[in-house]
Amino acid sequence: MNAPAALFESTLSSLKLRYRGKVRDVYDIDERHMLIVTTDRISAFDVVLPDPIPGKGRVLTAVSNFWFARTGRIIPNHLAALSLEQAVPNDADRAQVAGRAIVVKKLKALPVEAIVRGYLIGSGWKDYQKTGAVCGIGLPQGLRLAEKLPAAIYTPSTKAEQGSHDENITFAKTVELLGEELAATVRDVSL
Structure with a gap:
């Protein structure tokens, strides 16, 4: 059995490429809608x-669609009612992105990534080692790498452009932004 070919970059002739991110390619559909294509790139x-x-x-x-459906009653999201068939008129283009594209409303993204941590790992672990806190939230002394936290914490970060690194920020900085x-x-809502 042949493995499916990987899609490193999408190339849609019927839509204008707006932005190529670390993992997703974004196309303009019209003045109110965009197409987000999730490629097989790894970041x-x-x-x-x-x-x-x-x-x-x-x-x-598929995971994103599952969670959009589950959380849609909690908080609005950017999914649009426009179907893929309506958004991508070219059959070959549509086949290229089937199962990996969503049609969304054009909205202004928040300049903050909302992260909830239940375990002390990644950049949270690095912050904790240096300061005993993560994003300004003090934690008990003596926690170990990947240890479960006493309670989930909200640890926002900036959303960096490609080639730059996301930066952990405090809740106070989130309020400023x-x-x-x-x-x-x-x-x-994140918690």
């Missing part, structure tokens, strides 16, 4: 690796 520590994983984009899209009410809503 680790904010670096795109050269070898994609076949099917990864389809899996990530979003305003008090929106920052509190993002934190509370």
